[in-house]
Amino acid sequence: MSHPEGEDAVDRVSRRGSTWAAPAWPCSEGTVVTGCRRLRGPGQSRLPTGHDHRIGGSTRTYRAVMASAARTVARLLLGAAMVGAGVLHLTTQRQEFQAQVPDWFPVDPDLTVLASGVVEITLGAAFVALPRRRRLVGALLAAFFVLVFPGNVAQYVEGTDAFGLDTDRKRLVRLFFQPVLVLLALFGGGWWQRTRHH
Numbered sequence: 001m002s003h004p005e006g007e008d009a010v011d012r013v014s015r016r017g018s019t020w021a022a023p024a025w026p027c028s029e030g031t032v033v034t035g036c037r038r039l040r041g042p043g044q045s046r047l048p049t050g051h052d053h054r055i056g057g058s059t060r061t062y063r064a065v066m067a068s069a070a071r072t073v074a075r076l077l078l079g080a081a082m083v084g085a086g087v088l089h090l091t092t093q094r095q096e097f098q099a100q101v102p103d104w105f106p107v108d109p110d111l112t113v114l115a116s117g118v119v120e121i122t123l124g125a126a127f128v129a130l131p132r133r134r135r136l137v138g139a140l141l142a143a144f145f146v147l148v149f150p151g152n153v154a155q156y157v158e159g160t161d162a163f164g165l166d167t168d169r170k171r172l173v174r175l176f177f178q179p180v181l182v183l184l185a186l187f188g189g190g191w192w193q194r195t196r197h198h
Helices: 006-015 054-088 094-098 109-129 129-160 168-175 179-190
Strands: 023-029 031-034 037-040
Touching: 006 109, 054 094, 054 109, 054 129, 094 109, 109 129, 129 168, 129 179, 168 179
Parallel strands: none
Antiparallel strands: 023 031, 031 037
16 A cells, blocks of 8 residues: 655545544644654644644553552552551550560550550541642651551561461561552652653
8 A cells, every 4th residue: 555645645634534544643843643654745734733742642641640540549548548457456456456566665565556546547537538738648657657667577576476477477478568558658648749840
C-alpha cells in the first residue's frame, strides 16, 4: 500500500478519514502525526492547539489519575487499619500488645500500650478524615512506625510469643513488614507525588 505524501495527503486524512485508520495530530509546524507516521510537506495547516500531543497528554493524565487513586486507597486503608489496631490496643488485645514493650523501656507496659493505642486511633482517623493534611499525617505515621520498631525487635530478641508469632522465624519475618508500613504511610501521604512544572 502506498502512503500519501504532502499537503494533499493531509487534506485527504482530515476530510475523509478513510485514507488512514488513525486520526492526524500535529506535532509541530509543518509536521502531522498520523498513527506512527510523520508526513511532511510545505504549507501543511496546523490543527487547533487543543489537539496537540493528544496521545502523550492522555497517557500522562491517565497515569496521574491512577497514581492519585492508588494514594487515596493506601491512605484510607492504612488509616482504617490504624484505627482498628488502636481500638485493639485499648480492648481485647491489650495484653498481647504488652509483649512488644521492651523490658528496658522505662514506662509501664500497660500504660505504653494504652498511650500507643490512643496515638494510633488519632493518626488513623486524621489520615482518613483530613485529606488536605495527608502529608503531615503521613509523615507522623511513618515516624510512629519507626519509633515502635524497637518493640518488634525486642519481641524477636527476647523470644516473646504474641499474635501467633510463636517461632523465631515468624518474629523475624514480622520485622520486615515495618519498613513497608513506613513506605505506605509516606506514599499515602503523597510524599512520592511528582510535581510537574510547565
